[in-house]
Amino acid sequence: MTVATIFIDNAPREVNPKQNLLHVCLSLGYDLPYFCWHPALGSVGACRQCAVKQFRNEQDATGKIVMACMTPAAEGTRISIADPEVVAFRAGVIQGLMQNHPHDCPVCDEGGECHLQDMTVMTGHRQRVYSFGKRTFRNQYLGPLVNHEMNRCIQCQRCVRFYREYAGGHDLNAFHLRDSIFYGRHEDGVLESEFSGNLVEICPTGVFTDATLKHHYSRKWDLQMAPSICVHCGLGCNITAGERYGTLRRVVNRYNHEVNGYFLCDRGRFGYEFVESSLRIRHPLVDGKPATRSEALERFGAVLRKGAVIGVGSPRASLESNFALRALAGPDHFFAGVPDEESRLISAMVRILRDGPARSPSLDEVEHSDAVFVLGEDLTNVAPIMALRLRQSVRQAPMRLAAGLHIPEWLDHAVRETVQDAKGPLFIASPYATKLDDIATATYHASPDDLARLGFAIAHAIDATAPEVIALSPELETMAAKIAAALRGAQHPLVVAGASCRNRGVIEAAGQIAWALCKVGSPASLSFTMPECNSFGLALMEAPPLSEALRTVRSEPVSTLIVLENDLFRRAPANEVTSLLRGVQHLIVLDHLGNPTTDAAELVLPAGTFAESDGTLVNNEGRAQRFFQVLNPSTDVQESWRWLHEVSVAAGSKSMERWEDLDDLTATIAKEIAAFGALPKVAPPRSAVGKIAREPSRYSGRTAMLANISVHEPRPPQDPDSSLAFSMESGPGPVPSSLIPFFWAPGWNSVQAVNKFQSEIGGALRGGDPGVRLIEPSRESVWQYFSAIPPAFKSRSGEWLLIPVFHIFGSEELSRHAQGISQLLPRPYLALNPAEASLVGAKAGGRIKILIEDSQFELEIMLRADLPRGVAGLPAGLPPFDGIQLPLFCKLASVGTEFSARGVL
Amino acid sequence: MSAVTNTIFSPELAARFDKLVTLYPVKRSALIPMLLYAQDEVGYVSDAVVHEIAQRLDLFELDVRNVLSYYSMLRTKPAGKYNVQVCTNISCMLRGGYEILDHCKAKLGIGHKEVTADKLFSLEEVECIGACCWAPAMQVNYDFHEDLTPAKVDQILDDYAAGRGKDVK
Ligand code: SF4
Ligand code: SF4
Ligand code: FES
Ligand code: FES
Numbered sequence A: 001m002t003v004a005t006i007f008i009d010n011a012p013r014e015v016n017p018k019q020n021l022l023h024v025c026l027s028l029g030y031d032l033p034y035f036c037w038h039p040a041l042g043s044v045g046a047c048r049q050c051a052v053k054q055f056r057n058e059q060d061a062t063g064k065i066v067m068a069c070m071t072p073a074a075e076g077t078r079i080s081i082a083d084p085e086v087v088a089f090r091a092g093v094i095q096g097l098m099q100n101h102p103h104d105c106p107v108c109d110e111g112g113e114c115h116l117q118d119m120t121v122m123t124g125h126r127q128r129v130y131s132f133g134k135r136t137f138r139n140q141y142l143g144p145l146v147n148h149e150m151n152r153c154i155q156c157q158r159c160v161r162f163y164r165e166y167a168g169g170h171d172l173n174a175f176h177l178r179d180s181i182f183y184g185r186h187e188d189g190v191l192e193s194e195f196s197g198n199l200v201e202i203c204p205t206g207v208f209t210d211a212t213l214k215h216h217y218s219r220k221w222d223l224q225m226a227p228s229i230c231v232h233c234g235l236g237c238n239i240t241a242g243e244r245y246g247t248l249r250r251v252v253n254r255y256n257h258e259v260n261g262y263f264l265c266d267r268g269r270f271g272y273e274f275v276e277s278s279l280r281i282r283h284p285l286v287d288g289k290p291a292t293r294s295e296a297l298e299r300f301g302a303v304l305r306k307g308a309v310i311g312v313g314s315p316r317a318s319l320e321s322n323f324a325l326r327a328l329a330g331p332d333h334f335f336a337g338v339p340d341e342e343s344r345l346i347s348a349m350v351r352i353l354r355d356g357p358a359r360s361p362s363l364d365e366v367e368h369s370d371a372v373f374v375l376g377e378d379l380t381n382v383a384p385i386m387a388l389r390l391r392q393s394v395r396q397a398p399m400r401l402a403a404g405l406h407i408p409e410w411l412d413h414a415v416r417e418t419v420q421d422a423k424g425p426l427f428i429a430s431p432y433a434t435k436l437d438d439i440a441t442a443t444y445h446a447s448p449d450d451l452a453r454l455g456f457a458i459a460h461a462i463d464a465t466a467p468e469v470i471a472l473s474p475e476l477e478t479m480a481a482k483i484a485a486a487l488r489g490a491q492h493p494l495v496v497a498g499a500s501c502r503n504r505g506v507i508e509a510a511g512q513i514a515w516a517l518c519k520v521g522s523p524a525s526l527s528f529t530m531p532e533c534n535s536f537g538l539a540l541m542e543a544p545p546l547s548e549a550l551r552t553v554r555s556e557p558v559s560t561l562i563v564l565e566n567d568l569f570r571r572a573p574a575n576e577v578t579s580l581l582r583g584v585q586h587l588i589v590l591d592h593l594g595n596p597t598t599d600a601a602e603l604v605l606p607a608g609t610f611a612e613s614d615g616t617l618v619n620n621e622g623r624a625q626r627f628f629q630v631l632n633p634s635t636d637v638q639e640s641w642r643w644l645h646e647v648s649v650a651a652g653s654k655s656m657e658r659w660e661d662l663d664d665l666t667a668t669i670a671k672e673i674a675a676f677g678a679l680p681k682v683a684p685p686r687s688a689v690g691k692i693a694r695e696p697s698r699y700s701g702r703t704a705m706l707a708n709i710s711v712h713e714p715r716p717p718q719d720p721d722s723s724l725a726f727s728m729e730s731g732p733g734p735v736p737s738s739l740i741p742f743f744w745a746p747g748w749n750s751v752q753a754v755n756k757f758q759s760e761i762g763g764a765l766r767g768g769d770p771g772v773r774l775i776e777p778s779r780e781s782v783w784q785y786f787s788a789i790p791p792a793f794k795s796r797s798g799e800w801l802l803i804p805v806f807h808i809f810g811s812e813e814l815s816r817h818a819q820g821i822s823q824l825l826p827r828p829y830l831a832l833n834p835a836e837a838s839l840v841g842a843k844a845g846g847r848i849k850i851l852i853e854d855s856q857f858e859l860e861i862m863l864r865a866d867l868p869r870g871v872a873g874l875p876a877g878l879p880p881f882d883g884i885q886l887p888l889f890c891k892l893a894s895v896g897t898e899f900s901a902r903g904v905l
Numbered sequence B: 001m002s003a004v005t006n007t008i009f010s011p012e013l014a015a016r017f018d019k020l021v022t023l024y025p026v027k028r029s030a031l032i033p034m035l036l037y038a039q040d041e042v043g044y045v046s047d048a049v050v051h052e053i054a055q056r057l058d059l060f061e062l063d064v065r066n067v068l069s070y071y072s073m074l075r076t077k078p079a080g081k082y083n084v085q086v087c088t089n090i091s092c093m094l095r096g097g098y099e100i101l102d103h104c105k106a107k108l109g110i111g112h113k114e115v116t117a118d119k120l121f122s123l124e125e126v127e128c129i130g131a132c133c134w135a136p137a138m139q140v141n142y143d144f145h146e147d148l149t150p151a152k153v154d155q156i157l158d159d160y161a162a163g164r165g166k167d168v169k
Helices: A022-025 A083-100 A115-123 A158-166 A196-202 A265-276 A291-307 A319-329 A340-355 A363-367 A386-391 A397-405 A412-419 A435-439 A446-460 A474-488 A503-517 A536-540 A546-555 A575-582 A642-650 A662-672 A749-756 A834-840 B012-018 B027-042 B047-059 B061-068 B090-094 B097-108 B148-163
Strands: A004-008 A009-016 A051-055 A063-065 A078-080 A146-148 A173-175 A183-186 A209-210 A225-230 A238-244 A247-253 A309-312 A371-375 A428-429 A442-445 A492-497 A524-530 A561-566 A585-589 A602-607 A615-617 A623-627 A799-805 A829-832 A846-852 A855-863 A873-876 A886-895 B082-085 B121-126 B138-140 B142-145
Touching: A004 A022, A004 A799, A004 B121, A009 A022, A051 A083, A051 A371, A051 B090, A063 A083, A083 A602, A146 A196, A158 A173, A158 A196, A158 A386, A173 B061, A183 A623, A196 A209, A196 A247, A196 A265, A225 A623, A247 A265, A265 A386, A291 A585, A291 A602, A291 A642, A309 A546, A319 A536, A319 A561, A319 A615, A319 A642, A319 A662, A319 A799, A340 A503, A340 A524, A340 A536, A340 A546, A363 A492, A363 A524, A371 A446, A371 A474, A371 A503, A386 A435, A386 A492, A397 A412, A397 A602, A412 B148, A428 A435, A428 A446, A442 A474, A446 A474, A446 A503, A474 A492, A492 A503, A503 A524, A503 B121, A536 A615, A546 A575, A829 A834, A834 A855, A834 A886, A846 B097, A855 B082, B027 B061, B047 B061, B061 B090, B090 B097, B097 B121, B138 B148, B142 B148
Parallel strands: A004 A078, A309 A561, A371 A428, A371 A492, A428 A442, A492 A524, A561 A585, A585 A602, A799 A873, A829 A855, B082 B121
Antiparallel strands: A004 A009, A051 A063, A051 A078, A146 A209, A173 A183, A225 A238, A238 A247, A615 A623, A799 A886, A829 A873, A846 A855, A846 A886, B082 B138, B138 B142
């Protein structure tokens, strides 16, 4: 990076000349107030809050007031932040905003973490002189997730810029003018964007606040907080979770430059409510009845002593818990709790990333790709933040236009004016239309096999030594050539795929394209989405899939099956699960929420969710990230790994005695499984760091909150697993980035306090972003092109290929039970192409009978013209068919007809 | 040309719209003139107008309303047959614009943005209409009246009421 020297109040400072003055001043640690600028959105100069005085040269004593966010930090620039005139100017801007701003901080949800409060204090404005009426508005109902309170608006425009320009939403805008400018929808209604929750953080005031928090409100300063990881998809966005009085209150973004940056999706932000769901298991159950901890342990021990144990792990449980079960059951008797096909697909993805030359990019690298091909994925619903990152990637190529005109990247409106509607290459080939299609250069909707064929054809078009696809239609040939050319012409091409189509060809084709690009000398990256938060980590354990568990039960005497944080009825058809459960004498389940598997168990142990445990998850990049306990449950809830450790020690097993706490455990895992060698480095061990307070220094009620139980203030609970303390007191010394419990700095109470933790604004956290990559491409070229190209899909008469259709709300198991999100779930439906619907007499909104394997369902019909012929869609992961392993062929009939043996047509 | 079926506009206006959308690199640039012409023909920008213009320009209704609500000369409720717009901006104010406005209010018996019971007149207080040299001024539909005095206003309004006023649209 080149460096420029500028003078701030006569002091020479070295800065990044590619940035604006506001950016560099904040990076240097100056407190310069601002509203409309945001590091992810750039500058528009709308609020006039960031004024500084600029001087022509050393002799210039007059200077002129300029907006820091709109002025480049060019070599030799001389500015003053402290000049009395500019100080008065900034206070004046706040005074102007305050004319209309209500006097309602005490009842405002934003209070205590409000950027407007912080900036008001920072400018020194403290007295209102305006005594007339204030402008008022009618608020809108925006759905169960985001609350609207328009009187607090300061017209900074950030909400609309984020929602529309950054996140591609359509249903939020600015209306009216002058002092009646209104930000909202054109009528009341649920916000349609999957990223609407970010308004809560992007709005510097209390206009948009977290509507779920409202049900159990607490001030930020009263929350006990800890660094955590989102468990609702495979991307592993970093979150900060907050607790008070023993309940989880909310989740906010935890900045990680490489992963989620400044944003979360609504599933990740509002899914946390499942922790307090009425299905929550908080005490052990023995034979379906509540039991004490010691009764449960006794029963567990008795069962264990009989031996012959098998364990089924889970892609939504931590590495530590999976490993503990593996240690208890023995590596030969530990099975990944995922269906065979999914297990094979994930292993294939991991192998492709390890063997081939194409590297898995971080999400930040995804955003900076300048040509992208998405194969078979509905990213907005499967890996939402990746979709948001890709929305920015299409700006990369056109941005060069602006660069050519010497318009800096941060000068947002000028860049958008230059670029207009130009978008960089993004091609999407998916089984049905996705929300990203609106920014795609071209799209192709086809059955999974046909998608794979297009992929292989692109690889062949890039490198002729890659196998050719036989009998490809001329249109696809052209499309493949076009996509190949776009990828080859890019500086940072990216291929995205995943397991959503449940099709091996799709995954291999994606690998093939990336490899072909690497072979012809392009630095291609390859990103696979993962179905769940620890799918990648579980795959690295290389445990056999679920069917092997069934085989074992059939072939050897098995006394006990232990299921870890997994509802088997979602993993396999009910009859298979039932025969597995019948094959054992004892079923022990550790989980958070009641489900059909816990219903069938002899012993259920209350397993800690991410909020009550410590552990490590591996995201789709292969990045291991640690989450930390937020609250100390007063019930029997604890980490699954701790339950398993306790019981095995109690039962006299020697294998687990060696570890007592998290650091012992991660060290053991690192020693035993080579892939996890770096696990202890994911966060510093407890011994290496002093105490870090989970509670802010203004935390209230510490001495009084338990007074109804005892007037003596109890000793705070101890945390044996990390340096984080259930206390307000921190030791001296800096906090490592992986252990930052919340972002706060003196004078910076809002989330924007993150400014004070970054090496450069918008860049890495000081000391490096949290997380350790566990895999890198092999250095030897061990890879070979795949040659198994599937034949073209042929629709079968009277049968439809049933594929999963993903929903951000509904397809994921846990967030479905969050109170707010549960109001937004789709109703079960069957999606059909209208051209084919008439064949079975189906009409939109009508009902249809569907025969899947041996089960019949009756479902509402949804017509989707984007579905390929011969293909029908079923919402993924939604009961009652969450156990059916798609894709498979089904038969359809109008309600009232019977299925004949050969179908109905 | 446009695949939208014309539901509410005259054939002439529909043809004009079809042409308008071809004049700009992006269709949405035609939004403001379309809103104005539609208002002139329909009398105001009704929900049906918003809907059809959105379709013609491939916009969301929300985007149309976003622009519509910004411009004070676009209205979403019917005006009178003669929309009387009295300027009270600086030049007119100095030369008696407020008296003219008050006079209109008294004479028509209506306030700002209101319509007379017979729907003949509506009244609006507006910002500078570019007739400062002849302040105080007012505009009735698209017709200008300058150097106003209360007596002159009486005459003008009587002429319109009697159907003698110019009716420039
Ligand atoms: S609602 Fe919030 S983000 Fe939007 S303009 Fe107002 S203050 Fe800014
Ligand atoms: S994108 Fe995935 S990991 Fe990120 S917040 Fe959403 S659900 Fe969580
Ligand atoms: S932050 Fe610079 S003008 Fe708003
Ligand atoms: S001030 Fe009235 S016309 Fe200009």
